[in-house]
Structure formats: C-alpha cells, structure tokens
Amino acid sequence: MTTTTSGAAFAGHARPATASASALRPRLGGVTAERIFIGRSFVHSVRDVESMLMAVMLPVMLMLMFTWIFGNAIDPSGGYVDYVVPGIILLCAGFGASSTAVSVSRDMTTGVIDRFRTMPLRSGAVLTGHVVASLARNLVATAVVICVGLLVGFRPSATPLDWVGAFAIIALYILAITYLFAAIGLAAQTPEAASGYGFILLFLPYVSSAFVPVSTMPDWLQPIAENQPITPVIETIRALLTDAPLGQEAWWAVGWCVAIIAGAALWGAWLFRRKAGRR
Template identity: 65%
Template sequence: MIQNLSSIKEPSQMVTSGVFISRSLLHSLRNAEVLIMAIMLPIMLMLMFTYVFGGAISPGGDYVNYVVPGIILLCAGFGSSSIAVEVTTDMTNGIIDRFQTMPIRSIHVITGHVVASVARNLLATAIVFGIALLVGFRPAASLGAWFGAVGVITLFILTFTWLFAAIGLVVKSPAAASGYGFVLLFLPYLSSAFVPTSTMPVWLQGVANNQPITPVIETIRALLMGNPIHDHIWWALGWCVLILAASLIWSTWLFHRKAGRR
C-alpha cells in the first residue's frame, strides 16, 4: 500500500540541518581547489606585502605585525565569497525543486552551506595564521584577548558568509555570483588593512574610516597586539550585527520568494 506523502512525518530541524551541513562539507572535500585558493591567495599577499613592500612601508621591519590582521580578514572574505556560487548553483540546477517534494524544509540547504563555509573558513584562517607566525608575526595578546579576537573573527566570517549567501540568491548565474563577490573583496583595500588611513588622501579617509572593515581590523589588531582598543570594538560589533541581521532577513525572504514557502 502506497503511503500518502502528506502523512510522512517531517524530520526535526536539527536532523535536517545536519544532513545539509554534511552535504555541504562533502562538496567542500570534493572541491578542494576552492579551499586551497582561499588559503594560498591570502598567504601570497601576506608574503608579498611583508617581503616586497614591507621594507618601504615600515623600515623598522615590524610591518608583519601590522598587516597580519588585515590578511586574516582578507582570507575570511575570499573563503566566504565562494558560498555565493554554491547557493546560486543550487538555486539554478533544479535541486531545490526536488527538495521541496520531500517532507523537509528546503531552506535548510542555505543553512548547510553557511555552516560548512564558516567551518572551512576558520580552518583556512588558522592555517594562514600559522604561516604568519613563521614569517615573523609576534602577537602580544593575553588569553582573554585571544578569545576576544577569535570571537570577532568568527562573527565577521559568519556575517559575510550570510551576506554572500544572500548575494547568491539574488543573482541568476554562478558566474554573476562570482563577479559580485569579487567586487566586495575590494573593501579591505579601502581600509586600514595594509596602511594607516591617515596616510590616505583626505577625501578617501572618510570612506576608509567609516566602512565596516576598518573597525573590525582595528579591533583584531588591538586585541592581538595588546594595544588600546578604544571604541573600535563597539563599531565592529555594531556593523557585524547589523549586516548579519539584514543578511538573514534578506536571505530568508529571497529564498521563500524564489523557491516558494513550505
């Protein structure tokens, strides 16, 4: 006797999320090139800025201590941007339609991508940080400051992962998703990641000082190097929470609009 599909009990949200997280992690393992590029590109930039430009920017030789926090966020940005392509691929290849025929909430596919991306990016960030120690990075953080820095980095990764997930839902093709992600990755270059904003033209300082990346970098730099944190941490947390909340709402609305609410 064929069982009515409507009578099949829907699995718990935790079980459904776990299945989609496992699916995304398996895709990450099978697509190792994305993880490798997310690690290698920031490492290459760190080596270039440290050994090629570092002597000119900071003749004292301590430029590596200044640039590493910016490189860490750049690594997080590169890693997070790949989720836009993954989400767009799922939305355009028909897999969502198949999920909607099952007794599950198909929006968990987005959650799976986000959790897997955050885990992947934390691993990539840890590797980049290890290389930074090898090239001379010498943090002076206390144990509490270490926990604070890791917390801010994790929040930043989560925030921009959800933002890129929303972008993946907006665009119509994986190629377009990659292009939009590339545009956002220019933000660290217009911040205090590589040089103090005071060295920039006056008109550019206003942009650099008042965009989301600069307070996050300054917070991480202050925590890792034992410097005064001032009010950077409140601006960093405020920007991250605001962007995260907006991205969550935007992603949910876009998904239900495109795939249909279950």
C-alpha cells in the same frame, strides 16, 4: 440502499486516505534537516580541494608580497608584518566566503532545489548548511594564515583571553560575510554572476586600515575608509593581538557584524521564498 451504503463507505474512507497520505511526509523535527545539509556542504567542501587551496594560498601570497616586497618601503623598521596580518586574516575570510555565493547559486540554477521542495524540510536548512560549512572551512583557513604569519615574523603580544576575543570577532565576521555571500548567491541569476558580485566585496579590505593607516589616504577617501564595516573589525583584531586598548572600535565591529547578519539573513530568506516557493 446498497449503493448508498457503498458510497457512504467510500466517502468514509476518503478522508482517512488523505490523512494517511499526508502522514507519509512528516516534517523533519529538531535540527535534523540542518544537520543533513551541513553534512552535505562539508562533503562538497572536501571534494572541492582547489577552492579550499585558493582560499588559503591567495591571502598567504598577498601577505608574503606585502611583507617581503612592500614591507620595508612602508615600514623600514621591519614591523609591518605585525600590522598587516589582521587585514590578511579578513582578506582570507572574504576569499573563502566568496565560494558560498557560487555554491548557493549553483544549487538554485541546477534544479536541485526543485527536488528539495518535495521534501518535508524547512527551506532555511539549505542556507544553514552552506553557512555553517563555510564558517568551519574559513576558520581552518584563518588558522593556516596565522601560522604562516608566525613563520614570517608575526609576533603578537596577546594574552590567552585576547586570543579568544580575536577568534570570536573573526568567527563573527566570517559568519556575517558568509550570510551576505549566500544572499548574493540567491540574488544572482548564474554562478558566474554570483562570483562577479562577490568579487566586488573583496576590494573592501583595501579601502580600510588593513594595509596602511587611514590617515595616509587622501582626504576625500578617509571618511569612507573610517566608516565602512571592515575598518573597526580590523582595528579590533589588531588591538587584541597586540594587547592594545580596544576603545569603541570593538562595539562598532560587533554592531556592524550583527547588522550584516540580520540584513543578509532577512534578504536571503525573502529571496529563497520567492525563488524556491518555500516558507
């Protein structure tokens, strides 16, 4: 009888013990996890000064090269800087966002994600931290590039509302390409491979209206340049900064960016669940 009572008592305490064990790991509510990983990514960005400098210096050097070396040959009137700055802005965004692929791949290959798997947090918080920190970092780099453009002769005729619209399109594009680079980082097997895959995307602005009008390209290349995502984004930014009519390019720019964000987010979520075993 005593044994039965003790067994019942032991069995009675077994379930509360399990419940209390699970209670020790409550799931983080609200956006606590996202805030933690955004802060983590910001700290890494501050420490990685070299990557930040390269993300700014390379586009600035290209702008100076195209303006001072090739500018007079392309446009003898001296107005080429007004044409090329929107393309350099997107090039800057691409260079800055490409480091996201390497950072995400490093997280996936160094074992830190295995530690995160034991924590009561949403898996998407890890990617959100990388994306938000990259967005903020690239907006700062974009502002620096625009300031350098003003110093070398860039003279936009945009109204304050046009500037707001231009920065909104730039931010949307940076968000789109950052999500895409984050997904590439998840797909790559090593950080080196992620860097290589991302480098391929950095060539897209060259096959667009970033540096020369599409009409000056070979006939077989013009449809590719006209119908790729970068061209409508550049034309929209260029129209806003020069106070020109937007036309249909703005809708195409927004549509391309939203489609890239949606596709990259879904691809990234699937890759993260498959590789990290999280929901």
